[in-house]
Amino acid sequence: MRSVCAVGWGLSVVLALGLGAMGYVFLIRGNVEPYADGRTAVLLLPDERNRVLGEMRGLLEAVQEITVAAAQGDMATVAKSASAVGMAAAEAESPQMIAKLPLEFKRLGMSTHKAFDDLAAFAGTTDDRLEVTARLGGILDNCTSCHAGYRLGLEDADKEK
Numbered sequence: 244m245r246s247v248c249a250v251g252w253g254l255s256v257v258l259a260l261g262l263g264a265m266g267y268v269f270l271i272r273g274n275v276e277p278y279a280d281g282r283t284a285v286l287l288l289p290d291e292r293n294r295v296l297g298e299m300r301g302l303l304e305a306v307q308e309i310t311v312a313a314a315q316g317d318m319a320t321v322a323k324s325a326s327a328v329g330m331a332a333a334e335a336e337s338p339q340m341i342a343k344l345p346l347e348f349k350r351l352g353m354s355t356h357k358a359f360d361d362l363a364a365f366a367g368t369t370d371d372r373l374e375v376t377a378r379l380g381g382i383l384d385n386c387t388s389c390h391a392g393y394r395l396g397l398e399d400a401d402k403e404k
């Protein structure tokens with residue numbers, strides 16, 4: 244009886260460790276490998292990579308529109324362009340793809356969308372162009388930090404190297 248119990252406990256420990264390891268891979272580490280230039284490559288399927296890059300081009304368009312609108316003092320356009328890349332824009336992502344992103348990547352990505360929502364709300368309450376520009380500059384810190392640390396690779400192609 245005792246030895247059966249010991250086996251049961253042993254199995255539970257192995258299972259718990261296994262689940263812990265899966266949790267680590269899916270929630271924290273993501274599907275990554277080191278890349279030659281020092282960045283971390285996040286490995287995705289071709290469609291997923293194309294979607295993320297499309298989202299990135301949308302972010303740059305928003306930055307362009309916000310910069311022009313802020314310079315003209317057009318806060319309604321600042322708010323509209325910033326909300327277009329707010330949290331709502333991130334909600335369509337598939338859980339499978341999100342599981343491949345490292346925790347820090349998800350954190351930077353989400354805080355960027357959230358910061359655009361905050362900027363949209365702020366633009367509705369101010370006509371201070373410089374403050375809007377300064378806040379946009381703060382958001383751009385997220386862009387540059389993430390770009391300094393990560394690139395996007397393809398799951399199969401990049402794994403074989």
Ligand code: HEC
Nearest residue numbers: 296299300302303348351352355385386389390393394395
């Ligand atoms: C959470 C990480 C992250 C954040 C935040 C982020 N990016 Fe990116 N971005 C990436 C990665 C990774 C790539 C792909 C780089 C590579 O593979 O070399 C990329 C690529 C791009 C590209 C190229 C798209 C293409 O079609 O090749 C643009 C433009 C871009 N980002 C703009 C932005 C802007 C503007 C912001 C901020 C408003 C931003 N990104 C924030 C991770 C991020």
